[in-house]
Amino acid sequence: xxxxxxxxxxxxxxxxxxxxxxxxxxxxxxxxxxxxxxxxxxxxxxxxxxxxxxxxxxxxxxxxxxxxxxxxxxxxxxxxxxxxxxxxxxxxxxxxxxxxxxxxxxxxxxxxxxxxxxxxxxxxxxxxxxxxxxxxxxxxxxxxxxxxxxxxxxxxxxxxxxxxxxxxxxxxxxxxxxxxxxxxxxxxxxxxxxxxxxxxxxxxxxxxxxxxxxxxxxxxxxxxxxxxxxxxxxxxxxxxxxxxxxxxxxxxxxxxxxxxxxxxxxxxxxxxxx
Amino acid sequence: xxxxxxxxxxxxxxxxxxxxxxxxxxxxxxxxxxxxxxxxxxxxxxxxxxxxxxxxxxxxxxxxxxxxxxxxxxxxxxxxxxxxxxxxxxxxxxxxxxxxxxxxxxxxxxxxxxxxxxxxxxxxxxxxxxxxxxxxxxxxxxxxxxxxxxxxxxxxxxxxxxxxxxxxxxxxxxxxxxxxxxxxxxxxxxxxxxxxxxxxxxxxxxxxxxxxxxxxxxxxxxxxxxxxxxxxxxxxxxxxxxxxxxxxxxxxxxxxxxxxxxxxxxxxxxxxxxxxxxxxxxxxxxxxxxxxxxxxxxxxxxxxxxxxxxxxxxxxxxxxxxx
Numbered sequence: 380x381x382x383x384x385x386x387x388x389x390x391x392x393x394x395x396x397x398x399x400x401x402x403x404x405x406x407x408x409x410x411x412x413x414x415x416x417x418x419x420x421x422x423x424x425x426x427x428x429x430x431x432x433x434x435x436x437x438x439x440x441x442x443x444x445x446x447x448x449x450x451x452x453x454x455x456x457x458x459x460x461x462x463x464x465x466x467x468x469x470x471x472x473x474x475x476x477x478x479x480x481x482x483x484x485x486x487x488x489x490x491x492x493x494x495x496x497x498x499x500x501x502x503x504x505x506x507x508x509x510x511x512x513x514x515x516x517x518x519x520x521x522x523x524x525x526x527x528x529x530x531x532x533x534x535x536x537x538x539x540x541x542x543x544x545x546x547x548x549x550x551x552x553x554x555x556x557x558x559x560x561x562x563x564x565x566x567x568x569x570x571x572x573x574x575x576x577x578x579x580x581x582x583x584x585x586x587x588x589x590x591x592x593x594x595x596x597x598x599x600x601x602x603x604x605x606x607x608x609x610x611x612x613x614x615x616x617x618x619x620x621x622x623x624x625x626x627x628x629x630x631x632x633x634x635x636x637x638x639x640x641x642x643x644x645x646x647x648x649x650x651x652x653x
Numbered sequence: 654x655x656x657x658x659x660x661x662x663x664x665x666x667x668x669x670x671x672x673x674x675x676x677x678x679x680x681x682x683x684x685x686x687x688x689x690x691x692x693x694x695x696x697x698x699x700x701x702x703x704x705x706x707x708x709x710x711x712x713x714x715x716x717x718x719x720x721x722x723x724x725x726x727x728x729x730x731x732x733x734x735x736x737x738x739x740x741x742x743x744x745x746x747x748x749x750x751x752x753x754x755x756x757x758x759x760x761x762x763x764x765x766x767x768x769x770x771x772x773x774x775x776x777x778x779x780x781x782x783x784x785x786x787x788x789x790x791x792x793x794x795x796x797x798x799x800x801x802x803x804x805x806x807x808x809x810x811x812x813x814x815x816x817x818x819x820x821x822x823x824x825x826x827x828x829x830x831x832x833x834x835x836x837x838x839x840x841x842x843x844x845x846x847x848x849x850x851x852x853x854x855x856x857x858x859x860x861x862x863x864x865x866x867x868x869x870x871x872x873x874x875x876x877x878x879x880x881x882x883x884x885x886x887x888x889x890x891x892x893x894x895x896x897x898x899x900x901x902x903x904x905x906x907x908x909x910x911x912x913x914x915x916x917x918x919x920x921x922x923x924x925x926x927x928x929x930x931x932x933x934x935x936x937x938x939x940x941x942x943x944x945x946x947x948x949x950x951x952x953x954x955x956x957x958x959x960x961x962x963x964x965x966x967x968x969x970x971x972x973x974x975x976x
Contacts, residue, residue: 390769390772390774391774393765393766393769394769394770394774394776394780397766397769397780397784398780398783398784400842401783401784401786401787401842401846402783402786404787404798404799404802404842405786405787405798407798407801407802407808408798408801411801422811423804423806423807423808423810423811424808424811424812424815461697465693465694465697466694468689468690468691468693468694469690469691469693469694469695471690472686472687472690472691473691476683476686476687476690478683478687484691484695487698487703488698491698491702491703493899493951493952493955494702494703494706494948495899495903495924495947495948495951497903497905497924497927497928497944497947498706498709498944498945498947498948498951499701499702499705499706499709499944500705500927500928500931500944501709501712501719501927501931501932501937501940501941501944502704502705502706502708502709502712502941503701503705504931504932505719505937506701506704506705506708521697521701522701524697525697525698525700525701525702526701526702528694528697528698528702529698532694557683557686558686558689561690582789585791586790586791586792586793587791588791588792588793588906588909588910589905589906589928593932603791603793604791604792604793604794605793607791607793607794607797608793608796608797608910611797611800611801611910618801618804621797621801622801625794625797625798625801628794629790629794632789632790632791632794633786633789633790635789636785636786636789637782640782640785
């Protein structure tokens with residue numbers, strides 16, 4: 380009994396350390412945004428005193444933060460829509476149709492899990508230049524959707540495969556075509572898996588850095604990650620403002636995480652188990 | 654071509670020739686449907702994933718700046734140049750160091766924290782969510798946060814001094830001897846939540862009866878962990894190692910934003926080397942060769958790992974162990 384209590388207190392101690400390491404950097408950013416550069420220079424680890432809201436106010440009223448936020452949202456929505464739309468169609472074909480080469484095609488898509496964007500990045504850039512998609516939201520969203528397809532299909536196929544054939548038979552007897560069955564029955568039944576892949580595609584696109592970095596030169600097109608990194612190097616002398624900008628940029632991701640925690644976590648573990 | 658998924662055929666079975674005609678018609682229809690369902694995804698996947706990787710292999714045989722005509726064929730010279738250059742050699746070593754450190758440091762840490770968070774601590778749910786929070790932040794935001802934290806005489810240094818560890822203070826990002834380990838610490842901060850979540854899911858698959866049985870047999874907590882829990886976590890650990898090594902080999906965003914591979918190439922990775930040469934120096938042929946090397950390294954690792962480590966998991970090793 381004593382050893383158990385000892386184990387628990389060690390547990391709490393470790394928990395506190397872990398919590399500190401995780402949370403303190405986030406608090407540093409948020410609280411730092413409420414300080415002045417003079418405060419930050421004198422006492423980097425101190426608390427705001429007095430609290431200053433100028434940094435947050437100037438970021439929120441500058442417009443560029445909102446532009447980046449809007450661009451990120453637009454690109455993520457397009458990328459997610461395309462990846463989930465095309466991925467669910469392909470997942471249906473690969474799970475419930477019998478045809479030659481089915482397993483080969485599926486393997487091809489799963490291999491895509493291994494293809495890093497970095498490897499394709501040089502020809503992809505030239506390709507996008509040729510297609511006139513540089514500086515265009517599509518130039519980021521479409522490749523991101525393409526690179527999200529493998530994980531989308533790898534999660535959706537087993538899920539769609541597991542839906543009992545009796546349901547399909549019943550639908551067909553009631554006069555549904557195969558496409559009708561897909562649209563009116565299979566997709567609604569797949570909502571949990573669809574939500575998971577949508578969340579994954581959205582988060583991937585939202586966090587992407589390399590592709591927007593290559594495609595966009597005009598800061599009016601920047602996404603939030605690109606904007607944060609650029610803002611930091613541009614205003615490196617004005618640490619307080621960079622902190623405020625970074626703190627505000629964290630909010631969407633953290634809010635989304637709170638809303639979709641189950642889906643994100645489920646998707647990660649689910650995708651790994653394949 | 655069979656149409657096993659269409660019970661229409663069996664529902665009504667008129668005279669033989671009609672069946673043949675209908676089958677042909679339904680076969681055509683099925684092909685159309687397949688083309689409609691699979692075509693767009695295949696087109697997108699081929700156009701933006703497969704073909705660019707193939708084209709990289711083609712470009713890698715040329716000396717080319719990405720703009721003029723592609724006419725200076727030089728065979729494998731780019732590959733020879735890459736491998737004989739000390740910067741690229743050190744980039745590979747840096748990737749391997751990060752991968753090795755991940756397995757030696759992050760993995761035990763993740764397992765320990767996952768076991769901790771699996772206990773009935775108060776506030777466990779909040780703790781889990783918070784540990785996972787850095788993982789949802791983008792690499793870019795993570796990098797910026799830590800650049801700010803690690804500024805000379807900044808937050809990290811002041812905390813260390815305050816804790817009486819002032820001797821540990823370093824030029825975290827400017828000292829070539831330290832920078833790679835600083836980056837590794839940042840990466841650990843960002844990704845540890847991912848490992849913990851995976852392992853927590855794995856721990857949920859360890860039946861409580863097994864632990865109780867081990868305890869009844871007189872096993873200590875350590876023995877139970879070592880001989881019961883860890884083997885059952887095996888599949889999760891192997892998947893984690895796989896993802897972690899692949900991720901380490903492809904490391905880019907955090908390094909690029911925090912150091913651009915510097916100082917003096919002390920934190921160059923294969924990916925930062927690739928982007929640096931491709932997009933900053935317009936060496937598209939050479940950059941493509943680096944891309945192909947990176948791809949081959951990842952691919953060979955994946956094949957070998959699949960062959961020697963993951964195969965055990967697909968053969969029901971888990972159930973055999975339990976049974």
